[in-house]
Amino acid sequence: MKYEIRLGKQHCIVLVLIIIMLSSSLSGNILLNYSYSYTENDQQLLSSYNKIVTHIRSSLLQHILLLPTAQATASNISSSNNNSTPLGSNITAEDISNLASLFNDQPFQGGQVSPRVAKWVNDDVFIFLQFDERDPSNATAIKYIGIGKRGTFCEEDRPNPDFVHFHKWNATEYREGHGSKAGDEGYWLMWVATGEFEIQGRYVKPGVDREFSPTPPPPKCGGPSTDTI
Numbered sequence: 001m002k003y004e005i006r007l008g009k010q011h012c013i014v015l016v017l018i019i020i021m022l023s024s025s026l027s028g029n030i031l032l033n034y035s036y037s038y039t040e041n042d043q044q045l046l047s048s049y050n051k052i053v054t055h056i057r058s059s060l061l062q063h064i065l066l067l068p069t070a071q072a073t074a075s076n077i078s079s080s081n082n083n084s085t086p087l088g089s090n091i092t093a094e095d096i097s098n099l100a101s102l103f104n105d106q107p108f109q110g111g112q113v114s115p116r117v118a119k120w121v122n123d124d125v126f127i128f129l130q131f132d133e134r135d136p137s138n139a140t141a142i143k144y145i146g147i148g149k150r151g152t153f154c155e156e157d158r159p160n161p162d163f164v165h166f167h168k169w170n171a172t173e174y175r176e177g178h179g180s181k182a183g184d185e186g187y188w189l190m191w192v193a194t195g196e197f198e199i200q201g202r203y204v205k206p207g208v209d210r211e212f213s214p215t216p217p218p219p220k221c222g223g224p225s226t227d228t229i
Contacts (some may be wrong), residue, residue, distance in 0.1 A: 091142060103129055107148060107187060110170040112177050116146070124150045130191070142194055144209070148187040153179035154221035163188035164214040178183035182219040 011110060103117035107126050116130040126148045131139030151157045153166045166179030168186035179186065191212040193204045 018104060024033065043117060093140060096136055096139050096142070097129065099129060099142075100131075100139075103127075108167070108169060108171070108174070110177075111172045112174040114174060116144075118148065126187075130187075132172075143197065143199070144191045144193055144212070145190045146189060148189050151186070151188050152221065153184035153186070153215075153218050154182060155218045156221065158188055158218055159190075162208045163190045164210050165189045166215050166218065179215045180219065182221050 063146050069114075101119050103119040105120050107118050107120070108114045110220075114128075115134050116128045117136060118126045118128040120126045128144075128146045128148060129142055130144040130146065132141045132143050133139040147163075148167075149159055149163065151159075151166075153168075162219050166184065166186060166188055168177040168179060168184050171177030173222060176185070193206050193209050196203070198204070200212070205223045
């Protein structure tokens with residue numbers, strides 16, 4: 001009978017300790033001051049329970065600390081799901097083929113072959129597409145859309161700093177067509193990236209790419225400069 005009563009007290013004490021320690025884990029403000037005379041066997045039993053309680057407290061603390069992050073993630077997902085902006089889709093190989101057939105003008109002459117397709121939109125400006133493959137028939141994506149403007153390789157003739165490359169209209173090979181001499185005739189080119197990707201050892205994001213194959217700074221040829229930001 002005495003053993004049963006003592007064992008019952010032990011269980012009651014352990015349950016009280018667990019409740020108090022769990023409560024202190026949540027509030028952080030409760031001070032535990034409790035003393036009890038117990039035997040060596042009691043001490044071993046309580047020591048085992050203390051290890052369990054410590055583990056529980058640690059797990060609860062981790063969950064509490066992670067709760068704001070989980071809530072923020074859930075909020076972002078909810079916000080994304082509630083966005084009513086129409087979603088796009090990847091361009092198909094058939095679409096690329098159809099587009100390439102429309103961009104059939106040849107602003108670059110003299111034997112050079114441009115790595116992009118172009119279409120004149122007025123007397124001075126053409127637009128171009130640059131695919132992930134040089135041959136449009138093998139392409140699966142449009143990396144860049146761009147603008148080419150007739151002009152000369154002069155600082156005052158560059159439309160603005162977004163036009164980073166000058167290419168001569170007449171060259172035997174494309175690599176020989178880059179602007180190099182003052183007054184070279186050709187086109188100022190501007191590239192606009194359509195997505196996020198790596199190219200030329202750089203990571204590119206959507207928007208104007210001012211680092212795509214820049215030619216040397218154009219010389220001044222006389223006249224007012226139009227190179228404004």
